[in-house]
Amino acid sequence: MFDYGHFRFESKQALFDKAITFWNPDKTKFWQKAGIDLVIDRREGYCLHDMSGRRLIDLHLNGGTYNLGHRHPELVETLKGALDYFDIGNHWFPSVARAALAESLIKVSPGMKYAVFAPGGAEAVDIAIKSARYATKRRKIVSIIKGYHGHSGLSVATGDDRFTKIFLSDQPETFIQVPFNDIAAMETALKGNDCAALIMETIPATYGFPIPKDGYLNACKALCEKYGAMYIADEVQTGLMRTGAMWGWQAYGVQPDIMVTAKGLSGGLYPISACLVNEKTGEWLNEDGAAHISTSGGAELGCIVGHKVIEMLLRKETIANVDMVTEFFREGMKEMMERHGDIFTGVRQKGVILGLEFNHPEGAVSVSRALYEHGVWAIFSSLDKRVLQWKPGVLLTARLCQEILDRFDAAMPRARELLRSADKVN
Amino acid sequence: MSEALLKVPDAALEQARMMLDRARWGATRFQKLDSATTQRIVNAVAAAAHGKAQHYAEWAVRETGMGVVAHKRMKNEACSKGLAETYSGENFVSPRIDEAKKIVELPRPAGVIFALIPVTNPVATVYFKTLLALMTRNAIILSPHPGAKACCADAARMLADAAKAAGAPDGVIQVLEEPNIPLIEKLIADERIDLIVATGGPSVVKAAYRSGNPAYGVGPGNAPVLVDDTADIKLAAKRIVTSKAFDNSILCTNESAALAFTSIAESLLAAMKAEGAHICTAEETQKLRQLLFTENGFNVGMIGRDGSVIAKEAGFAAPDARILVTPVDLVQPEEKLVREKLCPVLAFARVSNIDQAISAARSMMRNSGAGHSAAIHSRNETNIMAFAAALPALRMAVNAGCSLGASGYETNLGPSMTIGTGFAGGSSLSENLTPQHLMQYSRIAYNKDASETFGRFAGLDPLNLPKAARPAASLVVSNPETDELRRELRKIILEELNAVLAA
Ligand SMILES: Cc1ncc(COP(=O)(O)O)c(C=O)c1O
Numbered sequence: 001m002f003d004y005g006h007f008r009f010e011s012k013q014a015l016f017d018k019a020i021t022f023w024n025p026d027k028t029k030f031w032q033k034a035g036i037d038l039v040i041d042r043r044e045g046y047c048l049h050d051m052s053g054r055r056l057i058d059l060h061l062n063g064g065t066y067n068l069g070h071r072h073p074e075l076v077e078t079l080k081g082a083l084d085y086f087d088i089g090n091h092w093f094p095s096v097a098r099a100a101l102a103e104s105l106i107k108v109s110p111g112m113k114y115a116v117f118a119p120g121g122a123e124a125v126d127i128a129i130k131s132a133r134y135a136t137k138r139r140k141i142v143s144i145i146k147g148y149h150g151h152s153g154l155s156v157a158t159g160d161d162r163f164t165k166i167f168l169s170d171q172p173e174t175f176i177q178v179p180f181n182d183i184a185a186m187e188t189a190l191k192g193n194d195c196a197a198l199i200m201e202t203i204p205a206t207y208g209f210p211i212p213k214d215g216y217l218n219a220c221k222a223l224c225e226k227y228g229a230m231y232i233a234d235e236v237q238t239g240l241m242r243t244g245a246m247w248g249w250q251a252y253g254v255q256p257d258i259m260v261t262a263k264g265l266s267g268g269l270y271p272i273s274a275c276l277v278n279e280k281t282g283e284w285l286n287e288d289g290a291a292h293i294s295t296s297g298g299a300e301l302g303c304i305v306g307h308k309v310i311e312m313l314l315r316k317e318t319i320a321n322v323d324m325v326t327e328f329f330r331e332g333m334k335e336m337m338e339r340h341g342d343i344f345t346g347v348r349q350k351g352v353i354l355g356l357e358f359n360h361p362e363g364a365v366s367v368s369r370a371l372y373e374h375g376v377w378a379i380f381s382s383l384d385k386r387v388l389q390w391k392p393g394v395l396l397t398a399r400l401c402q403e404i405l406d407r408f409d410a411a412m413p414r415a416r417e418l419l420r421s422a423d424k425v426n
Numbered sequence: 427m428s429e430a431l432l433k434v435p436d437a438a439l440e441q442a443r444m445m446l447d448r449a450r451w452g453a454t455r456f457q458k459l460d461s462a463t464t465q466r467i468v469n470a471v472a473a474a475a476h477g478k479a480q481h482y483a484e485w486a487v488r489e490t491g492m493g494v495v496a497h498k499r500m501k502n503e504a505c506s507k508g509l510a511e512t513y514s515g516e517n518f519v520s521p522r523i524d525e526a527k528k529i530v531e532l533p534r535p536a537g538v539i540f541a542l543i544p545v546t547n548p549v550a551t552v553y554f555k556t557l558l559a560l561m562t563r564n565a566i567i568l569s570p571h572p573g574a575k576a577c578c579a580d581a582a583r584m585l586a587d588a589a590k591a592a593g594a595p596d597g598v599i600q601v602l603e604e605p606n607i608p609l610i611e612k613l614i615a616d617e618r619i620d621l622i623v624a625t626g627g628p629s630v631v632k633a634a635y636r637s638g639n640p641a642y643g644v645g646p647g648n649a650p651v652l653v654d655d656t657a658d659i660k661l662a663a664k665r666i667v668t669s670k671a672f673d674n675s676i677l678c679t680n681e682s683a684a685l686a687f688t689s690i691a692e693s694l695l696a697a698m699k700a701e702g703a704h705i706c707t708a709e710e711t712q713k714l715r716q717l718l719f720t721e722n723g724f725n726v727g728m729i730g731r732d733g734s735v736i737a738k739e740a741g742f743a744a745p746d747a748r749i750l751v752t753p754v755d756l757v758q759p760e761e762k763l764v765r766e767k768l769c770p771v772l773a774f775a776r777v778s779n780i781d782q783a784i785s786a787a788r789s790m791m792r793n794s795g796a797g798h799s800a801a802i803h804s805r806n807e808t809n810i811m812a813f814a815a816a817l818p819a820l821r822m823a824v825n826a827g828c829s830l831g832a833s834g835y836e837t838n839l840g841p842s843m844t845i846g847t848g849f850a851g852g853s854s855l856s857e858n859l860t861p862q863h864l865m866q867y868s869r870i871a872y873n874k875d876a877s878e879t880f881g882r883f884a885g886l887d888p889l890n891l892p893k894a895a896r897p898a899a900s901l902v903v904s905n906p907e908t909d910e911l912r913r914e915l916r917k918i919i920l921e922e923l924n925a926v927l928a929a
Contacts (some may be wrong), residue, residue, distance in 0.1 A: 312440075
């Protein structure tokens with residue numbers, strides 16, 4: 001019996017049944033088929049506990065939502081303290097929490113002028129696109145094939161067909177896609193002088209973190225300048241110190257006109273995201289500040305948590321920790337590749353963002369499952385299943401890092417076994 | 427500032443907790459460095475510390491109002507290059523092999539050390555504990571006394587920079603910039619700490635032991651010094667005055683009361699006077715008693731002050747006094763002047779023989795100073811042995827000033843700013859703290875039976891072992907033919923097994 005006070009479940013199976021009946025049959029069944037019978041129950045730090053009580057180390061972090069860990073005590077205390085005083089607030093009025101978060105975001109984001117808040121990444125991307133269109137008076141948006149910017153009205157149109165066609169939401173005339181790391185294709189897309197913006201994940205996450213070639217992002221930005229398009233940096237997964245700098249674009253030395261942050265800004269506790277605009281793209285905030293409205297965008301509780309998140313990320317201890325975790329997995333994964341080079345063939349890394357490459361078209365699916373059986377949760381890249389997304393948190397400790405590596409090593413024989421049987425089925 | 431409208435987390439505490447994780451990373455990486463690299467880091471840090479000895483001596487005196495710049499400089503030098511030289515021949519990094527016992531010992535650094543730094547010897551203790559930690563490849567977090575936080579934090583940052591430049595991992599030297607008691611109490615209970623080394627007042631030491639973490643805390647001193655009738659009186663007087671004047675008695679090993687055989691007492695007093703001691707009258711002694719011991723205990727404002735300043739505060743003049751000697755009749759705890767005084771005031775009493783000396787010394791140490799230090803000036807081994815055997819002190823300096831003798835700088839004890847007071851003094855540490863105390867060993871122990879020969883471990887470096895041959899793990903790409911064969915084989919084996927089982 002699982003008694004949560006508000007509701008009760010006889011068993012984990014009872015939950016699966018209800019999830020299939022009332023929530024999302026396909027998603028529920030998908031994971032069962034994949035051998036991942038996870039229902040996240042308790043969670044703390046970088047660990048999850050399944051309803052069965054099994055502990056898993058979280059290297060998925062929902063794309064960095066749990067960058068600082070699950071329910072970080074300092075964030076929990078911050079939110080609890082805020083709940084005695086604040087609520088979502090009223091978006092019509094200036095607010096201390098929104099002003100404070102906006103100021104702290106702008107202070108760490110050179111070149112940016114205003115922060116516009118939203119509840120999630122996709123909505124913030126929509127604001128980015130609208131701001132670029134406002135500034136350029138153009139409509140077209142260029143994005144990367146297999147890029148991912150969320151599923152709201154405009155953001156979804158930048159992404160994969162799988163998510164648009166089913167809802168008749170594809171807009172091929174105004175949303176143009178080009179291959180990643182291909183400068184010629186980028187120029188072709190932009191040179192008509194009719195694009196409002198290029199939107200770019202600094203390192204495309206859902207595509208498995210292919211690393212931008214040297215100079216690629218800078219060349220894209222130069223093309224934007226040449227052809228009058230705005231450069232939007234989607235920092236939803238690469239921001240908040242995950243590349244070793246506050247924003248990924250800083251790590252690559254590219255100055256965006258607009259940037260988007262979400263996920264980890266919420267501390268994993270209270271949804272909040274932000275679109276930061278420069279002077280030009282933010283001019284609409286002087287012309288008609290109510291042109292964009294969101295009741296829960298910029299909820300004051302989220303602002304207070306976000307403000308704390310930024311404060312924590314700026315501590316010298318946090319910055320040192322990112323470097324340590326980065327180094328640890330650089331060395332550790334090299335060693336793992338030496339030991340398991342028959343299946344594990346490559347590592348993409350920038351800071352604590354890693355993509356592990358396996359030499360099998362569905363390699364990461366098997367490895368994800370083998371790791372799951374060995375107490376580690378890391379997800380494959382849904383748009384490139386050879387690549388396992390490996391997303392350690394910025395506050396991961398030395399001890400937990402070593403435990404992760406030991407578990408990884410122990411899981412490899414099982415991964416081999418799963419790959420072998422995957423071959424047989426095919 | 428008014429009180430905040432929102433309840434907020436204690437950000438200072440949270441940040442300090444992050445320091446523990448950073449230290450763990452530092453310690454983990456440090457343990458992978460070899461002895462040559464470790465030595466290089468130690469030497470570089472010692473040299474940097476030595477170069478700033480005067481700078482921080484001045485700063486510490488300015489900030490705390492305690493002690494003497496020239497002496498603090500000496501201590502800073504002794505606790506930097508001095509320490510590095512003392513231990514230069516020793517190796518706390520490589521395995522030790524005992525062929526006879528068939529045992530190999532592998533060094534295990536403590537890991538993350540939390541070090542409490544006293545206000546009396548701030549920078550010298552920062553130097554001292556940091557160098558010991560580095561010699562043994564530990565990470566250290568320094569927690570200065572709030573009264574000396576600025577000089578300590580600055581010194582710690584300087585050491586950290588020097589360590590980093592010499593190749594130490596990030597995070598091996600950190601300092602709490604804004605220490606306060608509640609913060610420290612919470613922090614030391616954190617299980618991420620491997621070892622607490624507490625030097626300071628009894629409350630700090632007790633808190634360290636209460637924390638639940640392994641700890642070395644040391645109790646207060648109250649050292650008697652005996653001068654018998656075999657001593658070289660002039661030399662004894664000189665050593666006692668110099669020791670008592672050293673940094674204005676701020677070392678916990680300083681002489682608290684001198685006990686002189688009656689037969690030599692007058693000549694000792696005269697010799698001390700010649701060395702610059704002011705011998706107080708009964709009236710002056712009473713004034714000092716009143717000044718130093720208030721209703722709330724010892725007058726901390728007098729700690730480490732000049733003798734002339736203390737005399738002036740008490741209401742008499744002793745303009746050039748290096749120390750103030752206060753003759754007393756009673757050597758019992760109720761005579762306040764025979765209690766610990768971290769200032770250049772020395773009680774003085776006459777004893778008729780060694781037995782009386784012992785009971786006097788034992789009496790004064792009854793309430794304070796157990797497990798700590800004592801000194802004797804004598805050429806009579808029987809007296810020396812009797813005094814040492816009877817007192818609850820764990821070290822006795824012979825024919826040396828107690829300040830620098832018991833702390834190991836003028837004797838061959840471990841030179842130390844942390845003096846173990848043992849079980850008698852509420853401590854798990856009985857010696858002067860040395861690098862060995864900050865590490866342990868893991869032991870490889872062979873079967874002692876003679877038929878089992880001991881392996882050849884000389885030359886094997888646990889940090890750099892030859893790579894084990896790895897059987898090439900390979901993904902067997904499925905092959906219909908071999909699969910068929912395997913199925914066939916399994917069938918045969920199963921049949922045979924069944925046949926055996928059925929039989
Ligand atoms: C790079 C990137 N941008 C945008 C989003 C959308 O964020 P949200 O799910 O909060 O709408 C995601 C979510 O995974 C993302 O990874």
